[in-house]
Each structure stands twice: as C-alpha cells, then as structure tokens.
Amino acid sequence: MKVNIRTMMSIKSIGAVILLFFLAESVTLPEVSQQEDRNATQKFLENNIRDVTTVAFAQYIQEATYEEITELVKQMIHYTDKCMANMELPECSRLANYVIQDKMCGVKELSEKYGFSECCTEDTSKRRLCFFERKRTDVSFLTPFQIPDPEKGCQEYEADQETFLNHYVYEISRRNPFTFAPTLLALAARYKEVSSSCCKEENKHECFRIKATPITNDLKEISANQQNICGVLRKFGPKGVKFQKVVEISQKFPKIDFNLLNKLLEDIPNMLDGCCEGDVVHCFRLKAKIINHICSRPDSLSSKIRDCCQLTIPERGECIIIHSENDDKPKDLSPIAERFIEGDDVCQRLHEDKENFLIEFLHEYSRRHVELPHSVLLSIAVIYEELLEKCCKTDNPKECYSHGEEEFLNITMKTYAISKLQCDYFQKLGEEGFLTQCLLFLTKKAPQLSSQELISHSQKLASSFSKCCSLEKKQQFACVDNQAGLVLGELCGINKNRTINPSVDNCCASSPAFRPLCFNDLPADETHTPTTFLPEVFTFNISLCQEMELQKRRELTVNLVRQKPLLEMQQVMQLLSDFSTLISCCETEEKETCFKEEHSKLYNKIEAILGS
Numbered sequence: 001m002k003v004n005i006r007t008m009m010s011i012k013s014i015g016a017v018i019l020l021f022f023l024a025e026s027v028t029l030p031e032v033s034q035q036e037d038r039n040a041t042q043k044f045l046e047n048n049i050r051d052v053t054t055v056a057f058a059q060y061i062q063e064a065t066y067e068e069i070t071e072l073v074k075q076m077i078h079y080t081d082k083c084m085a086n087m088e089l090p091e092c093s094r095l096a097n098y099v100i101q102d103k104m105c106g107v108k109e110l111s112e113k114y115g116f117s118e119c120c121t122e123d124t125s126k127r128r129l130c131f132f133e134r135k136r137t138d139v140s141f142l143t144p145f146q147i148p149d150p151e152k153g154c155q156e157y158e159a160d161q162e163t164f165l166n167h168y169v170y171e172i173s174r175r176n177p178f179t180f181a182p183t184l185l186a187l188a189a190r191y192k193e194v195s196s197s198c199c200k201e202e203n204k205h206e207c208f209r210i211k212a213t214p215i216t217n218d219l220k221e222i223s224a225n226q227q228n229i230c231g232v233l234r235k236f237g238p239k240g241v242k243f244q245k246v247v248e249i250s251q252k253f254p255k256i257d258f259n260l261l262n263k264l265l266e267d268i269p270n271m272l273d274g275c276c277e278g279d280v281v282h283c284f285r286l287k288a289k290i291i292n293h294i295c296s297r298p299d300s301l302s303s304k305i306r307d308c309c310q311l312t313i314p315e316r317g318e319c320i321i322i323h324s325e326n327d328d329k330p331k332d333l334s335p336i337a338e339r340f341i342e343g344d345d346v347c348q349r350l351h352e353d354k355e356n357f358l359i360e361f362l363h364e365y366s367r368r369h370v371e372l373p374h375s376v377l378l379s380i381a382v383i384y385e386e387l388l389e390k391c392c393k394t395d396n397p398k399e400c401y402s403h404g405e406e407e408f409l410n411i412t413m414k415t416y417a418i419s420k421l422q423c424d425y426f427q428k429l430g431e432e433g434f435l436t437q438c439l440l441f442l443t444k445k446a447p448q449l450s451s452q453e454l455i456s457h458s459q460k461l462a463s464s465f466s467k468c469c470s471l472e473k474k475q476q477f478a479c480v481d482n483q484a485g486l487v488l489g490e491l492c493g494i495n496k497n498r499t500i501n502p503s504v505d506n507c508c509a510s511s512p513a514f515r516p517l518c519f520n521d522l523p524a525d526e527t528h529t530p531t532t533f534l535p536e537v538f539t540f541n542i543s544l545c546q547e548m549e550l551q552k553r554r555e556l557t558v559n560l561v562r563q564k565p566l567l568e569m570q571q572v573m574q575l576l577s578d579f580s581t582l583i584s585c586c587e588t589e590e591k592e593t594c595f596k597e598e599h600s601k602l603y604n605k606i607e608a609i610l611g612s
Contacts, residue, residue, distance in 0.1 A: 041288045044313045045281075048185060049077065050162070051169045055181040056100050056280045058173035060131050062139065063114045066170050072110075075103045097279040101127060132277050133495055135177040137227065140452040145171050147212055150204035157195045165192050172219060178230050178494060179223040181280040182287050182314030189315055190215050218322055224460075225321075228489035230276035232512060235496055238269035239355065244512065246359050247366045247377045253301045254329045254367035260297065261363060262356075264290060276494070284314070291317045302327035326370055337364035340384070341404045347392035358385055365408075371474055373481030376415050378513030380408045418520055419480040423469040426462075432550070435462035436557055436576065440569060443561040444524040446491070446504050451558045453491075458554070460487045481516060488515055501525050524565040533563065538606045542595050545586035553579060564610050571609055578602045 045052065053076045057069045079099060083092035094102070105111055105120035105127075119130035148156065157164045169188050176184070191212065198207035232240045242265045249261060267290050274282030294301060295309035295316065304327055308319035340346065340361050349357045362381045369377065384404060391400030426434045438458035446454070464483035468476055492498065492508035492515075499505055503525060507518035537559050544552060556579060561567055582602055585594035 040313055041284065045284065049080065051166055051185055051188065052181060052280050052284070053077075053100065054166055054169050055173045055184055056097070056278060057104065058170045059135065059177040059278050060101070060104060061110065061114055061116065062136060062142065062174040062177055064110065064174075066167055068110060069170055072103050072107070075106075076100065079103070095279075096281040097128070097274075097277075098124060100280075101131060128277060133497075135278070137177065137490065137493065138450070138453055138456075139175045140450070142175060145175055147208060147216075150198065150208050153208075154195070154199035154204060157199055161192070164195070176219065176223045177278070178227045178276060179219070180226055180275040180287065181283050183219075183222050183226065183318055186315045186318040187215055187219055189312075218318070220460075222318065222322060224486040224490060226275070227494060228486050228512075229272060231489050231492060231494045233269065233272050233276055234494050235509070236511070240511075241269045241272060242355075242359060243362060243378060243381060244374065246362045247374045250363045250366035251370045252324070252326050254327055254333070254370065256301055256367075258360060258363060260293075260300070262359075264293065265359070267293075287317055288313060291320070294320065329367065329370070333368060335368065336405070337361070337368065340364065341402055342398070344398060346388065346401060347397050350388050350392060354385075371478055372412065373415065373419075373478045373485070375481055375485050375513055375516050376412050378511065379411045379415075382511065382513050383407050383411060415481060415517065416477055418517075419477050422465065422480060422484075423476055426465045426469045431462050431466050433573075434465060435459060435554070436572065437569060438462055439554060439557045440561055440567070440572060442491075443558050444565050445519065445522045446500050447525055447528045447562050447565065448500050449491075451555050454558050455551075455554045457487055457491050460490075484516055485512060488519055501527050503527075528562075528565065530563050530565070533607075533610060535603075537563075538603060540582065540599055540602075542592060544583070545591070545595075549583050560606070560610070567609070575602070575606060575609065578605060 050073055053073045054069060057072045058064070061069070076099070079091075083089060086092070091099075101119075104116070108117075111117040111120055116131070116134060119127050119134065122130050147153070153164070165188055168191055169184060172187065173179075173184055194208065194211040194215065198204050198211060201207040229241065229244060232244050245265060245268050246261070249256065249264065267286060271283065271286035271290060274286060294305065298306050298309060302324070305320050305324050308316050308324050310316070311319055343349075358381055361384060362377065365380060366372075366377050387401055387404055387407065388397075391397045394400050425437060429437060435458050438461045439454060442449070442454050442457055449457075461484065464487065465480065468479035468483060471479055488507075489512065491500075492504075498508075500508075503522050504519075507515055507522065510518050538556075540552075553576060557572060557576065560572060560575065578598070579602060582595065582598040585591050585598055588594045
C-alpha cells in the first residue's frame with residue numbers, strides 16, 4: 001500500500017510517523033468498517049506514542065531506570081517530530097522497531113552499563129534476535145514492584161496523571177518482557193480508571209485493594225498465556241501455534257465457520273512473531289486486524305463478545321480473551337464428528353492436505369469438547385494423526401480408524417486421573433501444604449533452577465489449584481491441566497537454548513500436548529550431585545524474627561531437597577513443623593533463650609535426616 005506523503009504531512013500528531021509503519025504493509029480488514037477501524041487504531045497510536053515506546057524500551061532494557069527509559073522515549077519523540085517536518089529524510093523510511101533499537105545502541109553508556117553492546121554490533125536480523133534472547137522472565141534481579149502507597153500515589157496522580165501512568169507502564173513492562181504491548185496498555189487504562197475512582201474515596205487503601213487486585217491477577221494470567229504461546233512459536237514454529245490456537249478459538253467460538261477460522265490462523269503466527277519479539281507497532285497493527293475481524297462478525301461468532309467489542313482499542317482484545325465466556329455449542333452439533341472416524345474418504349483427505357485436514361479434525365473435536373484441557377485435545381490430534389498413518393496403510397483403513405474414540409478416551413482418562421489426584425491432595429493439604437508438595441516435586445526434578453524460580457513456579461501452581469479445585473467437578477479438569485501447562489511452559493522458557501538438565505530438557509522439547517504427562521512421569525534428577533553439607537545454610541539466628549517466615553520456610557524446603565533429593569514429604573513436613581516452633585519463639589518473652597533451644601533441636605534433626 002502506497003502512503004501519500006502530502007496526506008501524511010497534513011496530520012499534526014507526532015504519532016502519525018509511527019502510523020507510517022502501521023500503513024507500510026497491505027492490511028485487508030473486514031469490509032464493513034475498514035476505515036473506521038483504521039482511524040481508531042491511528043488515533044490510539046497518536047495519543048499514546050509515549051506509552052507505546054516506553055513499553056518497547058522497558059522490555060528490551062529491563063535493568064534501565066525510569067529516567068534512562070524516559071530519555072530514550074524523548075529521542076523517539078524528537079525523531080518523529082523531525083520526520084514529520086521532512087518525510088523524505090533517509091532515516092524516516094526505517095521500520096519502527098529498527099529505529100527503537102538504533103536509539104538504544106546510540107547511547108554507548110547504556111549499552112556498556114547493561115551489557116547489550118554485543119547486540120549492537122550485529123546486523124539487523126541478528127540484532128533483533130540478540131535483543132529478544134537477552135530478555136529475562138526471571139525478574140528477581142529487580143526490586144519487587146509494589147503499587148504506590150495510595151495517599152502518596154494519589155498526590156502524584158493528581159499532580160501529573162500522564163507521568164504517573166507512564167511510570168506504571170514502565171514498571172509492568174520491564175517485569176513482563178514478553179507481554180504484548182496492547183495488553184499492557186489495556187491494563188494501564190484500567191489502572192487509570194481505578195486511580196481516578198479511588199483517589200476520590202476516603203478509604204483509598206481499601207478501594208485500591210479491591211479494584212487494583214483484579215488488574216494484577218489479569219496481568220499474571222495474560223502474561224503466562226502470552227509467554228507460553230511465544231514459547232510454542234519459538235520451539236515449534238507457526239504450525240505449533242496454529243494447532244494451539246485452533247483449540248482455544250474453537251472452544252471459545254464453537255459456532256465459528258471453518259473458513260473464518262482458517263483466515264484467523266493465517267494472521268495469528270505473523271502477529272505473534274512481532275508481539276513476542278517486542279515489535280510494538282507490528283503487534284498493534286496485526287492484533288487490531290484480528291480483533292476487528294472477530295468484532296465484525298458477532299452474530300456468526302458469539303453474541304457474548306458484543307460488550308467487549310464496544311470498548312476502545314486495545315481493551316476490547318483483552319476483554320474478549322479473558323472476560324468473555326465461551327459461547328454455547330450449536331444445538332444441531334452431533335456428539336461425534338462422524339466423518340473423521342466413519343468416513344470413507346478419510347485417507348484421501350489426509351494425503352491431499354494433511355495439515356488442513358488435521359486442523360479441521362481438531363476444530364471439530366475441540367468445539368464438541370469444551371470441557372477438555374488444551375493438552376488433551378492436542379494429544380488427541382497427535383494420536384489421530386498417528387492412527388491414520390498406520391491405518392491408511394492397511395487393507396481396511398475404515399475398520400482400523402473407527403476405533404479412534406477408544407484411544408482418545410484412554411488419554412483423556414489418564415490425564416483426568418492425574419488432575420483429580422492433585423485436587424484431592426490440595427483439599428487434604430491446603431494451599432501452603434500443597435505448595436510444599438509442589439516445591440518437592442519441582443526441586444527433585446529441576447534442582448538446577450534458582451530457589452526463587454522454584455518458589456515462584458510452586459506458588460503459581462498452588463494458586464492455580466486453589467482457584468481450579470474449588471470449581472464444579474466438570475470445570476476442574478480443564479482448569480487444572482491448562483494452568484499446570486502454563487506454569488510448565490514458563491519453567492521451560494521461551495528460548496530454544498535454555499537448558500536445565502537432560503530429563504527436563506527432553507520434556508520441554510516435547511510437544512505441549514504431552515508435556516504435563518512427561519513432567520509427571522519424571523524421576524528425581526540423577527545427574528544432580530548434592531552439594532557438601534553446609535552448616536550455614538541451615539543455621540538461623542534471632543534476626544529471623546524480622547524476616548518473612550513463609551519465604552524462609554520455602555527456602556528451607558528447597559535447600560533440604562537439594563541436599564537430599566530422596567526426602568519424603570512426611571520428613572519435610574516434620575522439619576517444617578519444627579521450624580514453625582522455632583518461629584513461635586519470636587512471640588515469647590524469653591525469645592533468645594527459646595530460639596537458642598529450638599534452633600539446636602531443629603539443626604540436630606536436619607543433620608540427622610540429611611546424614612541418614
């Protein structure tokens with residue numbers, strides 16, 4: 001698509017330069033509202049150039065201070081002003097993401113201070129990959145982000161709303177380097193509404209606690225989903241993404257026309273390529289295209305997205321993904337997709353267009369089984385493909401593949417049994433006891449991970465089970481398995497070169513379809529050599545009374561299992577009980593004497609158990 005320079009020069013906002021990149025490639029939107037949607041996206045980019053570029057810089061250089069990021073943002077704004085004055089300048093033809101990386105590399109002090117000067121020496125394509133691979137999901141190197149004290153925060157908000165919210169965008173972006181820019185700005189818009197409302201309340205603390213917590217929870221959930229799909233794209237390519245998205249879209253929109261589904265599947269991998277990398281303009285452009293496509297067809301897709309589609313960019317996309325319910329299945333939908341297990345032309349269709357045929361099968365199976373987890377549906381697709389490869393070589397293929405439902409049921413019941421058992425454990429142990437079990441599970445299998453990573457993954461598992469195991473029985477299965485899959489995806493990481501140990505690496509390299517089962521069957525890591533017993537690791541002093549008990553308790557669990565991987569849950573729970581007794585000394589009058597006595601008992605027990 002050619003851009004008329006004279007038309008662009010008539011646009012006053014500095015955001016128009018970014019819009020050049022938005023218009024640089026041909027975008028075919030639904031006919032009904034092409035111009036209206038394009039104008040809405042243009043207006044959003046114009047009004048939010050500061051926040052859009054803040055996301056990009058903060059995700060690329062997570063360690064940088066707010067002041068350093070602000071200086072880079074100012075450079076981008078200066079660049080857009082210059083290009084608005086003369087669009088024919090050579091530097092004004094570069095794509096937005098390249099310009100952003102140019103600006104980072106142009107500040108030598110920053111590149112040396114934060115160690116990305118090596119990326120700056122690479123050519124364009126390698127530089128993109130270099131910046132992508134230096135992003136860190138483990139943000140323990142950053143101080144924990146706290147919502148500002150409401151009284152102080154409201155003073156800052158009222159003094160300068162734009163800077164207050166831009167600082168929030170900076171903080172959530174650097175801690176979520178793979179979360180898409182439209183998502184982060186949608187959540188920032190919600191935080192603005194909360195700030196505006198709560199700053200008028202007498203009890204500001206309670207108001208922020210009630211209204212800001214859902215935003216934080218949504219950020220965690222969306223970030224985990226987006227990080228997971230970026231991992232699928234990096235490790236399994238566009239085909240892996242398509243199969244994952246077939247399941248999600250077909251379950252949410254069981255009435256969707258297969259041709260429309262295919263159209264969305266063409267655009268999604270391309271969108272993710274930019275969003276996952278951190279190309280904020282590319283991400284906004286293609287995500288807008290996809291959401292426009294969906295919102296232009298509410299009657300044929302789902303009546304439950306109408307309210308979401310009335311929202312502004314980019315909030316409607318996050319609303320559809322997180323807050324809209326799955327649509328009802330078509331009333332005339334048969335319980336079984338007969339043509340895939342009873343049809344005479346199955347082998348012919350498989351050989352003519354294998355990928356499209358399997359996508360159609362997965363679509364039909366997913367929309368009939370919204371109660372099943374993603375991993376089970378993906379497993380069924382793999383089993384079906386293997387079944388057909390075998391059956392289509394026999395003299396009677398139809399007789400062979402007609403037994404497919406039996407194999408599908410087997411994998412479903414195996415996965416269900418594991419999920420049910422875990423919920424039973426959760427109900428018996430409670431959230432903290434279950435978290436301890438998760439720590440044992442993960443530390444035994446991946447002792448090479450940092451204590452903070454092990455604790456973080458275990459907390460997420462325990463929190464997920466707390467939510468899922470309280471649901472109705474028919475909803476528990478998908479919730480538990482989907483959430484566990486997200487945590488395992490985060491553990492495995494996005495980059496192909498991440499390595500933990502051979503067994504874990506093997507599970508991470510396997511299809512997301514079988515990853516949960518793979519991890520469940522893993523034994524303790526046999527390559528791990530326990531460190532020499534270090535007394536100081538298990539020595540505590542009275543300063544423990546000023547520290548966070550739960551954090552120390554969890555660190556103790558990790559250190560115990562690292563020292564002796566074959567420790568049983570009962571042994572760990574006994575030592576943790578003694579640790580709680582030690583902590584209770586902090587509340588006594590003679591706490592130093594109490595602490596000394598109880599610490600001696602605990603240390604002796606630890607030494608005895610680890611030495612046995």
